[in-house]
Amino acid sequence: VGTESAILTFEEVGAITIGRIQSASVLDAMNVDQFGKDLQDQVAKTDDINLLLDFREVEYLSSAVLTELIRVHKSCEDRGGSLRLCAMNADIHKVFEITNLDRYFTIYSDRAEEAVKKFARSLTVEADERAWSNINKSE
Amino acid sequence: LWPGETFGVSNVIFCKEIPSTMDAVGDTIASALDVLRKKDWIAEAGEFNARLCLEEALVNAVTHGNKSNADLTVRIEMEEEAESGCCVIRVQDQGNGFRADDVTLPDCDQADGRGICLIRYFMDDVTYDPATHSLVMKMRRPGMEEGACGH
Numbered sequence: 001v002g003t004e005s006a007i008l009t010f011e012e013v014g015a016i017t018i019g020r021i022q023s024a025s026v027l028d029a030m031n032v033d034q035f036g037k038d039l040q041d042q043v044a045k046t047d048d049i050n051l052l053l054d055f056r057e058v059e060y061l062s063s064a065v066l067t068e069l070i071r072v073h074k075s076c077e078d079r080g081g082s083l084r085l086c087a088m089n090a091d092i093h094k095v096f097e098i099t100n101l102d103r104y105f106t107i108y109s110d111r112a113e114e115a116v117k118k119f120a121r122s123l124t125v126e127a128d129e130r131a132w133s134n135i136n137k138s139e
Numbered sequence: 140l141w142p143g144e145t146f147g148v149s150n151v152i153f154c155k156e157i158p159s160t161m162d163a164v165g166d167t168i169a170s171a172l173d174v175l176r177k178k179d180w181i182a183e184a185g186e187f188n189a190r191l192c193l194e195e196a197l198v199n200a201v202t203h204g205n206k207s208n209a210d211l212t213v214r215i216e217m218e219e220e221a222e223s224g225c226c227v228i229r230v231q232d233q234g235n236g237f238r239a240d241d242v243t244l245p246d247c248d249q250a251d252g253r254g255i256c257l258i259r260y261f262m263d264d265v266t267y268d269p270a271t272h273s274l275v276m277k278m279r280r281p282g283m284e285e286g287a288c289g290h
Contacts, residue, residue, distance in 0.1 A: 029194060029198045066253055091187040
């Protein structure tokens, strides 16, 4: 199952939606509105969406995009899901480090194919922990 | 209208006055990078940093300085400073200005303020001149000793 926008393509892999940012993308203040709208539209389509954003093809990113990613992260959480990021090059990752956002977002260094497996495993673990917590509470 | 009219100096390698629009910002970044490349101020590996700082400074001037008022303009000037051997980039708006020293690294939940923090990280020296409403950034040429332009 897949959908497409000018900047992003989306693919559902099990419980996770992979958002692939298009090849050699420049994510800056000039196209941040469209980028944010494409992401928010996708988030609005699915309850408890778990979105993995693939940065493999991203060559440049500015702070305007960071602000947009925080908004999308909050939208995902408001709907019971989450946003995680993967496959950044060193320059892009540095921007997250400087702004402390490497601690705010879960960022996988792996490519999307591997990151989606880790994402899925962590969701399973979280679900198990919630189940055990509920059992303990009921006892 | 421009308190800093006197900052016109020799060794200017780029000077442009643009309307407060994102299209103008995009075009100006491309032109400025082209000049920095041709004048050997940036190596391929450093282009990301220079581009980021130019964008953050120009976007701040347009959106925060001039409040995106199309009647106001932003001026950018790049100068090869003979004294220090550094490249000085001045971005001047026509708004109320801000104190760069007041801008601290925001919490992760804060929507604005990260641009100036990124500039501080990547540029060798950053100051704000309230008299001219100008953000002044200094960068050293690739291979120059660290600290030659500040910090």
